[in-house]
Amino acid sequence: MSSILLLLSLAMTPSDTLNYSAMQRLVPGSIRGWQTSEPARFYSGREIFRYMNGAGEVYLAYGFNRLLVQRYACPNREEILVEIFDMGLPRNAFGAYTNMQGRGPVVAIGQAAEYKSGLLSFWRGRFFVCVMIDNENEEATKAVLDLGSRISESIGEDGPTPSLVRVLPQELFEPQTLRYFFRHEILNIHFYVADKNVFRLNESTDALLVQLKIDKSHLLLIQYPSSEEAAAAYADFTTSYMPEAQGKGWIQTENKKWTVCRMHQRYVLVVFDAVTQADAQNLLATLQRILP
């Protein structure tokens, strides 16, 4: 039965996804006394719903290709669970990582990593990785971190961080609040704007959401393939979100805070929930000057 499943899955292998044996080589057979306890399981595309329910949509929204799930057992110890998501592209893996970041302390594994309460998450290249154990203790923590390091070494190559991230001055925002995405469903998880895709987000756009240090307001920065597409998105957003602004691009909303929106070349910039209109306008003017 398992060989039939393997053949079926191989037939569905996307060309830009590691094959099973290559992906299997990313995980060691043992670590600090824990041994693989069963063959790795693989889930491609929408098969992810066989492994997780609604949460699978998050990975699909980031262009997920294939998941490897590997369990490790050790006598009288908790099980360690490894999930390696082949996201197809480094930007997708980076996005999946930022979707979860902010949980806890940063650790030096892969291109960025966090570890807290038994869960290590990191990204490297086109892979997003979770290594977890239910009840952590010193020994379990070491095993989880070592396992993560081994997987990161096996991945081998770093991938580029989306260029849009480098545009944004790091001192403006809390780094752990940065979210990178290109689907409005992800925007809505972190900052609900509208049920419809009012910013026309899609695979050809890049979007960043951060929480600003100055007043905890949110900055949304979107890069479109062309200024025409940016203009269309700007019009959609302002029409549906601030119709009474009549094209001015700013409004005091019902919570007495300010939403300010601008379009600049192929970018749309929005500050949500600024304490003062002036702060938001000044920030956007500054960003306009430094955008390429």
Next chain:
Amino acid sequence: MSESSMTRRDFLRTTAAAAVVGTAGMSLLAQQDAQKKTKVILIRHQYVVDKEGKVNPKILEEMFDESMATFFGTKNAGDAWKKIVKPGDVVGIKTNVWRYLRTPQELEQTMKTRIMAVGVQEKDIAIDDRGVLSDPVFARATALINVRPMRAHNWSGVGGCLKNYIMFTPSPPDYHPDSCIDLGALWKLPVVEGKTRLNVLLMLTPQFHCLGPHHFDKQFTWAYNGFILGTDPVAVDAVGLKIIEAQRKLFFKEESPMRPPVRHIKAAEEKHGIGIANLAAIEIVRLGWKEDSLI
């Protein structure tokens, strides 16, 4: 973008209106109080969860029996069960086994014991979560009992009694669009419709916040030490959501709506007509520990 869109500003308007009612609208609330359309039990016990987060099964069992008798207006829990289960029934207990926050197995067994006491044979009772569609007892079930813990969810906002039935469809992704807004439709699937006799939303240590698809952190749970019980899954979830939202406000020290916003509970009433989501129309019968009930 000709189609009208629900935006963040619609939620802000609702919040602003609620604040006005909160300070000046008591007479309006009092009027609404007289128009209750559904009822739930909210029961809590100070010691049902210990400081390490372990559940005391004996206390939980006593709470469960008390809530059943009160909800169904009977002398004892046994008589309450007789109102919802008959000896010839085949009963599926739809539980939830998420590794970090599962339904206590002791409660599952208590339910099974009470159902057997009515006269249902053991072979006609099953307890399952992800395997309900392949479980032979669930396949011929005439009655369903729905029990699970409340928790924040990265795609639907929260997972409660309504969402617990997603395993009854062979295609769960069909119910994922728009933050799972149409979970209420699950309750009209032939395998489910008209069979649910009881909903229990566990609020022992609910999770009020999550970051990412399978994020669990004890920091984002708290010992609420209770559960909500009723026959209306929408009302049970609506009350649970209100409590979760109140805890978020306490924890984050500001209004902090669920992320993403919870849309399926309201839609379960307004679009699918399977229960009551409007809190003003829900009678909450409070039993046990009252401190910090948040509602």
